[in-house]
Amino acid sequence: MEDIVSLCKRRGFVFQASEIYGGLAGFWDYGPLGVEIVNRIKAEWWKAMVSENDNIYGVDGAIIQNPKLWEASGHVAGFTDPLVDCKNCGARHRADHLAGTDSTDLAELKVLLKDKVCPTCGKKSLTEPRTYNMMMKTWVGPIEDDSSVAYLRPETAGSIFTNYENVRETMRAKLPFGVAQIGKAFRNEISPRDFIFRVRELEQMEMQYFIHPENQDQAYEEWREFAWKFLTERLGIDKQNLQWHEHAENERAHYAAAAHDIYFNFPQGFKELWGTHNRTDYDLSNHQRVSGKDLQYFDDATRERFLPYVIESSVGVGRMFLAVMTDAYHEEDINGDKRVVLKLKPELAPYRVAVSPLLKNKPELAQKAQEVYNILKNKFGNVVWDDNGNIGKRYRRQDEIGTPYCVVIDFDTLEDDTVTIRNRDTTKQERIKITDLEAKLC
Ligand code: ATP
DSSP: OHHHHHHHHHTTSEEETTGGGTOOTTOEEEOHHHHHHHHHHHHHHHIIIIITOTTEEEOOOOSBOOHHHHHHTTHHHHOEEEEEEBTTTOOEEEHHHHHTOSOOOHHHHHHHTTTOOOTTTOOSOBOOOEEEEOOEEEEOSSOOSGGGEEEEOSSTHHHHHHTHHHHHHHTTOOSSEEEEEEEEEEOOOSSOBTTTTBOSEEEEEEEEEEEOGGGHHHHHHHHHHHHHHIIIIISOOOGGGEEEEEOOGGGSOTTOSEEEEEEEEETTEEEEEEEEEEEETHHHHHHHHHHOOOOOEEETTTTEEEOOEEEEEEEEHHHHHHHHHHHHEEEEEETTEEEEEEOOOTTTSSOSEEEEESSTTOHHHHHHHHHHHHHHHHHHSOEEEOOSSOHHHHHHHHHHTTOSEEEEEOHHHHHHSEEEEEETTTOOEEEEEGGGHHHHHO
């Protein structure tokens, strides 16, 4: 983890939020290279989820919604984590993490934590576990009282449920159909940690799939498969780094009747990356009850009226970014030298190619290199110019940020319009014509 955190900082992928003020626990900023990868991940998900499916519609809801939404969804009452305080040093810890269990049952946790000491001060001075609500509060309007309290959404799903009927009607959608959204969510996590793995401001990519209840098992399996395929085929993540985890009953969120997570082999171990949940008609029935609006679906063909069930596919963008970085990160020994290389899928890499003149101070080389750079820049956009230090250093620098190819312009180029193109993963170099470069890089 330290290697990845250091690379992310050093090369402009991720910075601590408000670093010059000492940062703020649980908040991170993406830098120039990080935001490129994040944008590509989101674009790929949107393409696979929305653009390539005729029956999935996108929305972009507000972060702050009417607080009744979160009362109806059960978050105000039930979006909690178990917490213990240390009576000696005042530190707070996630009780389930400390107990080394997935269970959030307070009675079970009490037993498991009986002999535990505080990990901060080492004293046996922990309180009994209690629940703690993770919703972040704010006030809407100039008066800060109970009547103006609102919440920053803890998941994007909320405005998908409240827009279910709008989307169905405006898109003339028939079951099964899905509504997808990418956006920020906020959770007042007790102990944010493991770099960007557990944060307080996160971004989610979620899709709610509305179905006839009798299709729940089939749809559940389909969306589990979607998640697995997306990670392995679209992002190129190694299957060895992924495993399934089925939630036990004492572990499931308050809305879920079944939950399967894909765990990724993060630097701190296999942990949750992507959840597929069967939310049944939990949300629509609660929103129908609290709002008083009829949310039933009428099936023309069968003349049946019912509340759809919902299969949810939910993944965090930051966790996916961390998984992509971890999966891609390799250290190799090259003739006794350590080489750090990010073996990113070329489509995800911040830069598709780096262009260099062999020698910086030879104007004829620099000019020719600039011509090649312009051709590639026009074609691909994400092309970087690198003429700093010797060629070996440039290769290492590009390896570290995952640039799949480096193109070098040398004296032969001036004679025969060929360049050296060097492959990041194999480190092999070949000589090709400038006119063949575009096709090679596509
Ligand atoms: P965890 O058990 O790790 O707290 P969760 O089960 O509460 O996660 P969900 O509510 O299912 O997570 O959220 C869906 C996805 O959102 C998760 O699979 C994860 O990728 C992401 N996510 C949830 N909480 C966080 C967080 N605090 N920081 C970063 N990503 C998160």
